[in-house]
Amino acid sequence: DQQVKQNSPSLSVQEGRISILNCDYTNSMFDYFLWYKKYPAEGPTFLISISSIKDKNEDGRFTVFLNKSAKHLSLHIVPSQPGDSAVYFCAARDYNNNDMRFGAGTRLTVKP
């Protein structure tokens, strides 16, 4: 039972345009959400996070939006760059268990 779902396995975007990666979750006890980026042959690296008490967090070209009522979050990258091409994982923390649940990942390809 996947509590965190990334329904798009891949996304292709032109350089300079906006990339929008989506994530849905089912567990209402999730109180903290993170996005990780993973290049081939490397471990995931932390990108940006958001607490459940907020609806937006911005860091440079990256913005995460949280819609608690819809149990949905999204990562916006603007403008997209070829170096952003990677697999992006959405993750959520369960307040009760203090462990993390990850989505299946979305492979983003930014074309020059």
Next chain:
Amino acid sequence: DVKVTQSSRYLVKRTGEKVFLECVQDMDHENMFWYRQDPGLGLRLIYFSYDVKMKEKGDIPEGYSVSREKKERFSLILESASTNQTSMYLCASSGTSGPIENYNEQFFGPGTRLTVL
């Protein structure tokens, strides 16, 4: 910078062998985690540990065990490897010092790609 290292990048073992995957972190983190990554399934938690000699089962602990004798080291053990344990194994750590918003960030090692023949 936080550094999480894993003993091997690639490993090939035979069915029935006992396999040890080692993970070491150098940031004095309390929490350590073992995940496996499979296509279409993302990262699934196998075991985690909040302190030395403590361990908790994750979502898919069957066929695995762990050991945490020292704070910096967390080992994943496959008692009798099977072909369905062929996967990418990722170790991670996280701490509880500094700003509270940093508590959730996990730092990952480069991964070990295990093939069981």
